[in-house]
Amino acid sequence: MLVAKGLCKTFHGRQVLRGVDFEAGPGELIVIVGRSGCGKSTLLRCLNGLELFDEGSIRFGNLVLDGGRDDRKIRALRANFGMVFQSFNLFPHLDLLGNLVAAPMIVKGMSRKQAEAIALPLLEKVGLTGHARHYPGQMSGGQQQRAAIARALAMSPTVMLYDEPTSALDPWLVDEVFDVMRKLNAEGMTQIVVTHETRFAREVAREIVFMEDGGVVEKGAPEQIFNRPRDPRTIKYMSRFAA
Amino acid sequence: MTRSGTALLLLACALSARAAPVKTGVLRWGGDSAGGAPFVFQDPKDLAKTVGFEVDLAEALAAELGLKALFVQNQWDSLVPGLKRGDYDVVLNGLEITEDRKAEVEFSEPYYLTYEALTVRKNSDDIAALADLKGRRAGTLKGALAERLLARIAGVAVVGYDTQTMLYDDLALGRIDAVLLDHPAAVYYAIDPRLKNLPGRFGRMAYGAAIRKGDAQLLARVNAALARLMKSGRLREIYERWGIWNPVMAAAFVDDHPERRAEASAYAGYLAARGVRLGWRAKLAKYAGYVPLLAKGAVTTVELSLLAMGIAVVLGLALALMKLYGPMPVSALATVYVEVIRGSPLLIQLFLIFYGLPTLGIKLQPFTAAVLGLALNYGAYEAEVYRAGIQSIPHAQMEAAFALGMTRWQALRHIIIPQALRVVLPPTTNDFIALLKDSSLVSVITMVELTRVYGQLAGSTYDYMGIGILTALMYVLIGLPFVRLSRWAEARLAVERRPRIS
Ligand SMILES: Nc1ncnc2c1ncn2[C@@H]1O[C@H](COP(=O)(O)OP(=O)(O)OP(=O)(O)O)[C@@H](O)[C@H]1O
Ligand SMILES: [Mg+2]
Numbered sequence: 001m002l003v004a005k006g007l008c009k010t011f012h013g014r015q016v017l018r019g020v021d022f023e024a025g026p027g028e029l030i031v032i033v034g035r036s037g038c039g040k041s042t043l044l045r046c047l048n049g050l051e052l053f054d055e056g057s058i059r060f061g062n063l064v065l066d067g068g069r070d071d072r073k074i075r076a077l078r079a080n081f082g083m084v085f086q087s088f089n090l091f092p093h094l095d096l097l098g099n100l101v102a103a104p105m106i107v108k109g110m111s112r113k114q115a116e117a118i119a120l121p122l123l124e125k126v127g128l129t130g131h132a133r134h135y136p137g138q139m140s141g142g143q144q145q146r147a148a149i150a151r152a153l154a155m156s157p158t159v160m161l162y163d164e165p166t167s168a169l170d171p172w173l174v175d176e177v178f179d180v181m182r183k184l185n186a187e188g189m190t191q192i193v194v195t196h197e198t199r200f201a202r203e204v205a206r207e208i209v210f211m212e213d214g215g216v217v218e219k220g221a222p223e224q225i226f227n228r229p230r231d232p233r234t235i236k237y238m239s240r241f242a243a
Numbered sequence: 244m245t246r247s248g249t250a251l252l253l254l255a256c257a258l259s260a261r262a263a264p265v266k267t268g269v270l271r272w273g274g275d276s277a278g279g280a281p282f283v284f285q286d287p288k289d290l291a292k293t294v295g296f297e298v299d300l301a302e303a304l305a306a307e308l309g310l311k312a313l314f315v316q317n318q319w320d321s322l323v324p325g326l327k328r329g330d331y332d333v334v335l336n337g338l339e340i341t342e343d344r345k346a347e348v349e350f351s352e353p354y355y356l357t358y359e360a361l362t363v364r365k366n367s368d369d370i371a372a373l374a375d376l377k378g379r380r381a382g383t384l385k386g387a388l389a390e391r392l393l394a395r396i397a398g399v400a401v402v403g404y405d406t407q408t409m410l411y412d413d414l415a416l417g418r419i420d421a422v423l424l425d426h427p428a429a430v431y432y433a434i435d436p437r438l439k440n441l442p443g444r445f446g447r448m449a450y451g452a453a454i455r456k457g458d459a460q461l462l463a464r465v466n467a468a469l470a471r472l473m474k475s476g477r478l479r480e481i482y483e484r485w486g487i488w489n490p491v492m493a494a495a496f497v498d499d500h501p502e503r504r505a506e507a508s509a510y511a512g513y514l515a516a517r518g519v520r521l522g523w524r525a526k527l528a529k530y531a532g533y534v535p536l537l538a539k540g541a542v543t544t545v546e547l548s549l550l551a552m553g554i555a556v557v558l559g560l561a562l563a564l565m566k567l568y569g570p571m572p573v574s575a576l577a578t579v580y581v582e583v584i585r586g587s588p589l590l591i592q593l594f595l596i597f598y599g600l601p602t603l604g605i606k607l608q609p610f611t612a613a614v615l616g617l618a619l620n621y622g623a624y625e626a627e628v629y630r631a632g633i634q635s636i637p638h639a640q641m642e643a644a645f646a647l648g649m650t651r652w653q654a655l656r657h658i659i660i661p662q663a664l665r666v667v668l669p670p671t672t673n674d675f676i677a678l679l680k681d682s683s684l685v686s687v688i689t690m691v692e693l694t695r696v697y698g699q700l701a702g703s704t705y706d707y708m709g710i711g712i713l714t715a716l717m718y719v720l721i722g723l724p725f726v727r728l729s730r731w732a733e734a735r736l737a738v739e740r741r742p743r744i745s
Contacts, residue, residue: 050645082741087571093662093736103647106657155647 001026001161001190006056007046009039009214016042016107017053018214024159027188029181031201031222033210035237040194043211044161047192049074082152086164088144090136096123096147097132100154107155115154120148126180142173146180153184160184162193202226210234270310273326274299274336275319277698279407280431280513281485282337283314285518285703290536296427296485296509297335300354303477304335304452307468309742312476317689320386323347324598325689326453328606332452339388343576349456353449354478356491359389360429362414362422370421373445379420382410389423392446407432408705411587414438424531427487433512447491454473479505486510517705530713533700537710540696541717545612547692551617555678558618559625560660566630568651577626584623590684592616597688613685621678625671632667633659665736670728676722693717 002024009017017040026028032040045051047058049065057066063077091099100122101115110118123129126146136144147164152160161179166174178200185191185204195201201208201222208225210218210233218231231234274283276293283295293314305312315331322334326348332363340350363370370376377398381391385403393401402419404410407428414422415435421432429440452469454462472478475494482488486507521529565577584592593616600607607615636659644654683694691699697714701707 048646050642056575074651075648078646083643083646085639085643085646087639089637091640091643091658093665102657103644103649106653107648152647155603198734 001061002047003059004043004047004056004058007043007053008055009042009046009051009053009060017046019056020211020214020216022047022209022216024190024192026190027185028206029185029191029193029204030207030209031205032192032194032209033196033201033213033237038211039214040211044083044192047159048080048083048161050083079155080158082149082155082157082160084145084148084160084162084165086153086167088136088141088143088148088168090148090151092136095133095135096128098106099136099147101150103151103155119150119192122153123147125153125183126150127176131159140173141169142176145169145177149177149180149184157191159192162191162195164194164196166195166206168196177235181218196205200242210237212237263424268310269313270301270305270333271306271313271315271331272305272333273315273317273322273331274298274301274334275322275475276314277695277702278319278336279428279702281427281487281510283335285699287513287703287705290533290700290703294509296355296481296487297337298332299481299484300358300478301335303332303472303481304333304465304468304555307471308464315689316691318687321598321687321689322593323453324594326455328598328601329455330689331442332454332458333465337427337450338453340451344453346454347456349458349462350451350453351462352469353451353495354469355450355482355487356495357450357489358444358449358491359392359446359448361445362411362424362429362433362438363420363441364417364437365439367420371441372443373423376421380417380418381421382413383423384410384428387424387447388446389425393423396507406702406707408702408707411435411438426489427485430487430510431513434517444491466714480563483507484509491744508742526709530709533710533713536700537693537696537714537717540691540693541721543691544679544682544693545721547613547617547685547690548675548682550614551621551682552675552678554614554618554626555621555674559627560629562622562626563629563633566626567633568641568655579584581623582625584620585627589616589620590687592620593685593688606687609685609689613682613690616685616688617678617682620681621674624674628667628674629663629672630671632663635666636662665733668729668733668736672726677723679722680718 002022004020004022007017007020007022008015011218020039020043022043032043036156042051046053052069053067055067057064058077059065060080063073065073065077079196089149091102094102097116097119101112101118104110104115105112116153121130123132128143128147128150131139131143132145136147139147149160165181166177169177174197177199181193182204193205205222207219208222209216210225210229212233218225218229218234225234226238229238250599264378269322274297276283276285278284281296283293283297286292286294298314301314315325317325317330319336322336322338325331326334338344340353344350361370361373370379373392376396380400380402381393382402382404383393384407385405390401390403393399404413407424410422410424411432412435414433415418415437415700422429423445426444427674433440439713452465454465469478479488479492479496482492483505484507486509505741562577562581566574566581571575596607596616597609597612640658640662641654644658649658682692684694685692686698693714697710704710
């Protein structure tokens with residue numbers, strides 16, 4: 001369904017992605033791991049066109065993107081993705097419901113009523129029914145991140161991208177976010193997740209992708225990557241991780 | 244000015260001569276009612292009335308021409324530019340006939356001749372002539388002929404004043420040692436019992452009616468009318484009533500009737516009005532009487548400021564967006580605009596809009612020009628405020644909007660700008676209060692707003708302190724509701740700071 005081939009990206013003469021190949025099928029949950037600065041966020045941002053890449057191609061269904069600055073094509077691709085950020089990035093001047101209906105109304109031209117008909121069940125799904133009229137600044141990090149997921153879902157994406165969704169949360173709030181992701185996984189949503197939470201990765205990921213220095217080193221089932229890594233770089237990373 | 248500029252100017256003058264006074268039946272004449280007695284000033288007894296020997300002259304002149312006199316108020320410094328713009332057809336306001344001015348406008352034959360008079364304190368017996376001023380401080384009005392005369396005497400410290408009242412007050416107080424000023428002004432302002440006018444006559448000044456170049460017909464008719472007024476003794480009667488008939492005039496008019504014909508009744512009335520000492524009750528009543536006049540000026544100030552600020556906000560936002568997100572030429576253009584407008588004085592911008600644009604065929608009404616001038620100027624300041632405001636919103640907000648499929652414009656309009664507006668509300672309110680006060684500058688383009696009304700009232704009642712305090716209070720009062728409004732809006736909009744729910 002989603003196939004990226006040979007993605008290369010250079011920031012100010014520094015190569016951050018060196019020919020990354022990446023694939024995701026429908027309903028899969030894929031976890032990307034790797035050291036800080038290895039290019040995980042950049043890969044994620046390239047997938048939904050937030051970042052332009054220099055070489056390679058991204059194919060999603062019939063859509064093919066091969067670098068370049070074709071705004072219409074990029075936005076057509078992006079319409080298939082929802083994205084969740086480490087720092088939530090909710091719109092602080094809108095209440096929760098406002099956050100959820102904003103994009104459907106602005107981008108899709110829905111009426112407020114239509115948009116709310118989509119938003120309210122989503123609030124329920126992420127367990128925030130009573131918070132429709134609360135502002136982001138009034139809520140805990142876990143609640144905010146769940147709201148951010150609902151906001152992304154309101155645009156009916158096919159694939160959800162998460163960039164370290166729980167890194168900014170207190171440990172006891174992490175699970176409420178993962179619970180939502182588990183639920184989505186059960187419903188068959190395709191999800192690509194950058195996270196350091198091995199427990200979650202082991203439990204739900206169909207595949208683990210290990211990156212280092214702008215390239216994919218090894219990928220496979222969680223059990224294989226975590227317990228029996230083959231590549232020496234993966235072994236080194238995992239040993240540290242376990243310790 | 245360049246040659247083509249001059250050509251345009253002449254063209255504009257020729258065009259604006261269309262509204263010839265003969266056709267309208269009205270003689271529009273320009274003057275400044277804050278310029279002081281006895282020329283054109285507000286009657287201390289009835290501030291709604293403009294009086295002065297030039298008011299009488301204008302009426303006599305108009306009657307002689309078979310027209311009705313219509314007074315048009317303008318700041319004294321701007322009387323000639325206003326004439327060129329075609330706001331009125333004649334200037335009658337102590338405009339001295341000089342070579343410089345003759346290059347700009349035509350002058351009638353002089354209607355009044357005078358000289359500079361020296362005023363000192365009664366007890367200073369050692370000053371009798373200009374040469375005695377050596378080593379002393381001499382005051383005069385800024386830009387007066389007397390200023391140039393004083394500058395020619397070595398060793399005199401020349402002090403320039405803005406108003407006659409302050410000039411002679413300072414002489415009486417001993418802050419300066421002598422005042423050199425036009426004789427009529429000395430007659431009217433050096434009335435403190437501690438002062439005396441010396442008999443010496445210094446220099447010579449001729450006041451003429453200024454008329455647009457190219458208005459030859461009107462010039463000829465005004466000259467003929469003045470000659471008739473002179474011959475009939477009507478002119479002399481006016482000067483005598485105002486107590487400013489003088490030997491120089493007598494010589495020039497070749498007047499063979501040396502006996503006085505008219506009582507100096509106007510002068511006596513003026514002295515009487517100035518001499519009145521009021522108790523605090525009467526004083527309060529007097530100030531209460533000024534409030535309606537000041538309030539009228541305040542309304543103009545508010546209208547002007549609100550409109551100008553509204554436009555400035557929109558313009559500033561547009562400029563900020565151009566600067567931040569426009570392609571190179573657009574953002575460069577916005578930057579140049581902001582720097583040029585911010586870097587140059589508002590006063591000069593107002594002048595250019597009001598007196599400069601007509602040379603390009605764009606003649607704006609005073610109110611329009613005032614709003615435009617203030618808006619264009621404050622737009623540049625707002626642009627910088629909004630740029631900072633927009634930049635203070637984390638880039639992550641833009642990314643989140645992008646990730647949801649919004650275009651840059653949608654993200655700006657619905658996500659970034661609404662948040663930035665909350666940030667810029669306090670500085671924008673601040674700028675509005677500043678604009679409220681800067682709006683007083685538009686009096687240079689004939690607008691009569693609060694500060695202008697203050698100038699007129701103070702100039703004709705000689706009470707700069709009391710009315711000054713009253714006016715300052717009015718500015719504060721005007722600003723307060725807007726400060727409150729902004730606080731309220733701030734509190735309402737500050738959703739980010741609402742308490743955490745559990
Ligand atoms: N906009 C940018 N301009 C310049 N360099 C960038 C930019 N974004 C990322 N980089 C660099 O690219 C490299 C990869 O960044 P990226 O954010 O993809 O890493 P990451 O794997 O997500 O790391 P982390 O775990 O810290 O989030 C880093 O060295 C980073 O400094
Ligand atoms: Mg990252």
